[in-house]
Amino acid sequence: MKTDLDHLMEARDLDAIVVSGKVLGNTSLIYMLNGVHLTSAQVIQKRGGGPHLIVSPIEREEALAAGYPLTLTTQYNFNELIAEYQGDLLAATVEYQQRIFEDLDVRGRIGFYGARDQGESYVFLNALNAAMLYGEVVGEFGENLLLEARATKDAAEVARIREVGRRTAEVVRQTLAFLQQHPAGADEILRRPDGAALTVGDVHGHIQHLIAAQGLENPEGFIFSTGRDAAVPHNKGTLSAPIRLGECIIFDIYPREVNGYFFDMTRTFCLGYAPEPMQRLHQDVQDVMAHIKAAYRVGELARSYQQMACDFFKTRGHPTLGDDPATLAGYVHGLGHGVGLNIHESPGFQDNDANLTVLQPGHVFTLEPGLYYPDQGIACRLEDVIWIDPDGVAQTLTDFPYDLVIPM
Numbered sequence: 001m002k003t004d005l006d007h008l009m010e011a012r013d014l015d016a017i018v019v020s021g022k023v024l025g026n027t028s029l030i031y032m033l034n035g036v037h038l039t040s041a042q043v044i045q046k047r048g049g050g051p052h053l054i055v056s057p058i059e060r061e062e063a064l065a066a067g068y069p070l071t072l073t074t075q076y077n078f079n080e081l082i083a084e085y086q087g088d089l090l091a092a093t094v095e096y097q098q099r100i101f102e103d104l105d106v107r108g109r110i111g112f113y114g115a116r117d118q119g120e121s122y123v124f125l126n127a128l129n130a131a132m133l134y135g136e137v138v139g140e141f142g143e144n145l146l147l148e149a150r151a152t153k154d155a156a157e158v159a160r161i162r163e164v165g166r167r168t169a170e171v172v173r174q175t176l177a178f179l180q181q182h183p184a185g186a187d188e189i190l191r192r193p194d195g196a197a198l199t200v201g202d203v204h205g206h207i208q209h210l211i212a213a214q215g216l217e218n219p220e221g222f223i224f225s226t227g228r229d230a231a232v233p234h235n236k237g238t239l240s241a242p243i244r245l246g247e248c249i250i251f252d253i254y255p256r257e258v259n260g261y262f263f264d265m266t267r268t269f270c271l272g273y274a275p276e277p278m279q280r281l282h283q284d285v286q287d288v289m290a291h292i293k294a295a296y297r298v299g300e301l302a303r304s305y306q307q308m309a310c311d312f313f314k315t316r317g318h319p320t321l322g323d324d325p326a327t328l329a330g331y332v333h334g335l336g337h338g339v340g341l342n343i344h345e346s347p348g349f350q351d352n353d354a355n356l357t358v359l360q361p362g363h364v365f366t367l368e369p370g371l372y373y374p375d376q377g378i379a380c381r382l383e384d385v386i387w388i389d390p391d392g393v394a395q396t397l398t399d400f401p402y403d404l405v406i407p408m
Contacts, residue, residue, distance in 0.1 A: 001149060001152050001153065001154045001362060002031075002032075002149060002154075003154070004148075004149050004152070005017075005045065005145070005149055006047055006048060008145045008148055008149055009047045009111075009145065010047060012111065012138075012140070012145060013109055014047065014108075014109050014110070014111045014138060014145070015046065015047055015106075015107065015108030015109050015110065016044060016045065016046045016047065016106045016107075016108065016109075016110045016111070017044070017045050017110070017111045017112075017113060017145065017146075018042065018043070018044050018110060018111070018112050018113070018114075019032045019042070019043045019044075019045075019113045019114045019146070020040075020041065020042035020043070020112075020113075020114045020116075021040060021114040021115045021116050022039065022040045022115065023037070023038050023039060023040060023041060023259075024039075024259070025115060026114055026115035027150075027341040027342055028113045028114045028115070028146045029041060029043065029114050029115070030259060030260070030341055031146060031149075031150055031341055032045075032051060032146075033053075033066050034065070034066050034067060035260060036062060036063060036065045036066045037062065037259060038055060038059050038062060038063060039056070039059060040056070041053060041054065041055045041059075041063070042054040042055075042100070043068070044100070044104055044106060046104070046105075046106060050068065050069075051066075051068045052068060052069050052070075052071065052104055053066055053068040053069070053070050053071070054070075054071045054072075054073060054100060055070060055071075055072065055073065056072070056073050056074075057072045057073070057074050060072060071100070071103070071104075075103075076096050076099050076100065078092065078096055081095050081096055090123065090124065090127055091127075093124060094124070094127050094128050094131050095131075097128055098128075098131065098132065101132075101135060106135065107134040107135045108134075108135060108136070109135075109136050109138045110135050110136065110137060110138060111138045111139070111140065111144075111145060112125060112137060112138070112139065113144065113145070113146050125137050125139070143346060147345065147346055148346065150340055150341065150345060150346070151338055151340075151345065151346035151347055151360075151362075151363060152360055152361070152362025152363055153340065153362050153363075153364050153387070154362070157261065157340070157364075158364065158387055158397075160257060160260065160261045161261050161262075161263060161339065161340070161364060161385065161387075161397060162397050163257075164216065164255065164256060164257050164260075164261055164262065164263040165263040165265065165385060165397050165398055165399070166399065167214040167215070167216055167255075167263075168214075168216070168253055168255055168263045168265050169265065169398070169399055169400045170210075170214060171207065171210045171211055171214055171216075171253060171255070172251060172253065172265065172267060172400060173400075174210050175203065175206065175207055175210060175224075175251065176269070176406055178203070178206050179198075179203070179243065179271060179406065179408075180406065180407070180408055182198045182243070183408075184244075184245050184271075184272065184408060188244050188245040188246065188272075189242045189243065189244050189245075190242070190243040190244070190245075190271070197242040197243075198242065198243045199239060199240055199241060199242055199243065200224060200225070200226060200237040200238060200239050200240070200241045200242075200243065201239030201240060202243075203224055203243065204222075204224055204237065204239060207222060207224060207253070211253075211255050214255075215257075215258070216255040216256065216257060216258075217255060217256050217257070217258055217259070218255050219256065220254055220262075220343050221236060222236070222251075222252060222253045222254065222255075223235070223236045223237065223250060223251065223252035223253075223266075224236070224237050224249070224250075224251050224252075225237035225238075225249070225250050226238075226241055226243065226244070226247050226248065226249050226250075227241070227244075227247050227248065227377045228374055228377040229241065230248050230249065230250040230268075230378075230379045231248075231372045231373055231374035231376075231377060231378060231379035232372070232374055233332065233333050233370065233372060233379075233381070243271070244271075245270075245271050245272035245273065245408065246270055246271070246272060246273050246274065246275055247270065247271075247377075248268060248269075248270055248274075248278055248377075248378050248379055248380065249268065249269045249270065249271070250266065250267075250268050250379060250380075250381055251266065251267055251268075251269065252264075252265075252266040252381065252383065253265055253266075254343050256343075260341065261339075261340060261341060262339050262340065262341070262342070262343045263339065263385060263397075264339050264343060264366050264368075264383060264385060265383055265384070265385070265398050265400065266368055266370075266381045266382060266383030267382060267383075267400065267402065268282060268285075268379070268380040268381055268382060268404065269403075269404065269405075269406050270404055270405055270406070271405075271406050271408050272405070272406070272407070272408040273405060274404050274405050275378075277376065277378055278378055278380070278404065279404065281371045281373075281378060281379070281380040282380045282402075282404045284313065284316045284318070284371060284380075285369055285370060285371055285380045285381065285382050286382065286402055287312075287316075288309055288312045288313060288369045289367060289369060289382055289384070289402075291308070291312055292305055292308060292309060292312075292335070292367060292369070293367065293386070293394060293396070295308060296359060296386065296388070296394035297359065297392075298358075298359050298360060298361060298388060298392040299358050299359065300358060300359050301355075301356070301357070301358055302347050302348065302349045302355065302357040302358065302359060303349060303350065303351045303352070303355045303357070305335055305336075305349055306321075306334060306335045306349045306350065306351040307322065307351055309331065309335050309369050310322030310323075310331060310351075313330065313331045313369075313371070318330040318331055318371055319331070321333075321351075322351075328372075328374065329372060329373050329374065329375070330371060330372065330373070331369065331370070331371060332370075332372050333370065334348075334349055334350055335349045335367065335368065335369060336349045336365050336366040336367050336368055336386075337349065337365060337366055338363065338364060338365045339364050339365060339366060339385055340364065347359070347360075347363050347365055349365070359388055360388065361388050361389065361390050361391070361392055362388065362390075363386075363387070363388045364385065364386070364387045364388075364397070365385070365386055366383050366384070366385055366386070367383065367384050367385075367386050368381060368382065368383035368384075369381070369382065370382070382402060383398075384396050384397070384398035385397040385398050
């Protein structure tokens with residue numbers, strides 16, 4: 001949470017942080033701006049102090065909504081700096097940053113975050129570090145300060161994620177209603193009013209319309225796949241494939257609010273009826289969901305739940321990553337991931353020695369076990385979003401049934 005920033009800076013021996021760049025797609029900066037939509041900005045926060053926002057004067061009124069003290073970029077007249085340094089853009093940019101630091105009395109170990117071209121960042125930060133008299137540029141690799149802060153959500157963030165979840169569930173409900181409007185022929189293929197087969201592509205187009213109608217964005221796409229396609233976890237579906245009764249359908253949808261928080265939800269369906277092998281898969285996945293939800297505890301290693309899922313599926317006779325990390329059948333992927341301003345963020349549940357994450361209050365993450373048998377053309381994945389509340393209780397933010405068979 002943002003309230004942890006001082007503690008996290010102290011743990012890293014940082015005296016200040018700088019979060020900067022264009023805002024679009026820059027989740028670190030979006031996080032610091034409290035939902036305010038700007039074109040570009042720089043947020044500087046000293047340890048023990050609040051954030052300070054540097055922004056263009058044309059966005060000064062929008063910037064006020066962030067609730068931070070403002071400095072306008074025109075205070076430093078960048079064009080004059082370029083002239084002063086005889087057109088040397090790098091030298092002018094370094095001087096611009098140093099003048100900001102001088103005015104805000106920023107010195108010591110300074111961490112830099114945000115989105116910028118990698119090569120440009122390398123050149124700029126090295127030049128800045130060489131020029132600073134009273135400061136040092138500090139970088140991080142892996143789980144940096146902002147990612148760690150973002151891993152736990154406050155009540156306002158959880159409310160936003162829950163609302164995206166409500167709208168996401170409505171998209172799924174309306175998608176099922178759309179499918180139910182199409183009768184099946186003797187060949188069990190659903191038909192459009194013109195008699196042509198209803199295809200996966202037709203459904204994709206309708207889902208895109210429904211997402212937009214809910215005021216959501218779809219930057220990462222979604223998965224609506226059938227049969228064998230559904231048995232390859234990230235196969236988004238063959239657009240020309242017809243929709244058939246009794247065939248497994250995996251619908252994995254992960255939209256977000258505009259430039260904000262994601263949700264992630266998966267359900268597996270069969271239209272009209274479900275073959276017996278599909279019923280068994282679906283029950284096994286439901287059972288592991290219930291088993292793991294009951295086992296979530298604050299302080300437990302996140303990786304232990306992936307081990308738990310493997311052990312459970314093994315008792316049901318399924319191959320798992322625990323026995324064969326290269327398996328393409330059975331339980332073939334991770335158990336879940338954090339959800340927030342990125343669709344995949346901390347906490348992670350990967351079972352490796354580098355993952356020392358323990359569950360904490362404020363964590364928001366998916367629980368998404370699945371079973372896949374591409375040679376048989378069957379698969380099942382179910383996915384809910386879980387929140388560990390302030391009392392350490394695992395709450396499900398996904399409000400949608402697990403029904404396998406959709407009446408037609």
